[in-house]
Amino acid sequence: AHPIMVATTPAALAQHCELILISVSRDQDLLDIIEQLLPGLRADNIVIDTSTVSPDTARQAAAVVSTTGAEFLDAPVSGGVEGARNAKLAMMIGGLPETLARAEPVLQTIAARIVHMGPVGSGQATKAVNQIMVAGINQAVTEALAFGEALQLPMDKVIEVISQGAAGNWFLAQRGATMLQGKFEPGFKVALHHKDLALCKAIAEQLGAQLPVVEMTLIHYKRLIEAGYGEADTSALFRQKQELFGVKP
Secondary structure, eight states: OOOOOOOSSHHHHHHHOSEEEEOOSSHHHHHHHHHHHGGGOOTTOEEEEOSOOOHHHHHHHHHHHHTTTOEEEEOOEESHHHHHHTTOEEEEEESOHHHHHHHHHHHTTTEEEEEEEESTTHHHHHHHHHHHHHHHHHHHHHHHHHHHHHTTOOHHHHHHHHHTSTTOOHHHHHHHHHHHTTOOOOSSBHHHHHHHHHHHHHHHHHTTOOOHHHHHHHHHHHHHHHTTOTTSBGGGHHHHHHHTTTOOO
C-alpha cells in the first residue's frame, strides 16, 4: 500500500508537492485555485493546468505563479473519458521547454502523446482548434447518421463500413452505436463544450472573424441545455438531427 497524504487546503498541498496538476471547468475556477495555492508555492514548484480555458487566462495564471518563482504550464488534453481512463490522452503544452522536460515523466503516466506547442497560452490555443474541429465532427456525424436512419439503412453496418473509409473518425467509432441506442452518457458534456466554443467564438472575434460551425453549434447546444441535456454527452446532438426527419425521440 502507498501512504497518501490529504491536504486540507491548496496552499498546504503546494507545500508538500513539487508538481501540482489542476483540472477545473472554467476560467475563474482556475484563477481562484491559483490564488489559493499562492501562499504555499515555492521556486521548485511546477503548476500544470489541464483545464480548457482561454489563452489569456493561462497567461494570467502563469504571471501570478511566476511571482513565487514557481513555473507554470498550460496543458489541455483531448481523448475523452476513454483516453483518461486508459492513459492515452493527447496533451498540448504551453510553457518553457525546460519546465516540460522536468514534468514530462509524470505527464507520461496519463498521456500517450505530449507535444510542446510554444510559450504559455499556446496549449490553450491549440485546444481551441481541437474544440472547433470536434464541433464540426459532431455536426457531421450526427446529421449523417440521422440521414441514414431516415433511409432505413442497417445502421450498425453503416457505422462498420464508414468507420473503415475516408469518413472514419474517433467520434463515429466511439459514439455512433450509443447515440443510435438513445444513450448519451458523458463522455464530454454538452455544457462544457458549449463553454469551450464560447471561448473559441471570443478568440475569433478578436481576430475579426466569425466561425459558422461554432456559431451553429452554440445555438444547437443552447437548445439541448434548455431541454435538460446540458450534462449529457455531446452526441445528444443526434436528437436534434433526428427531428429534421420528423422523428420525435
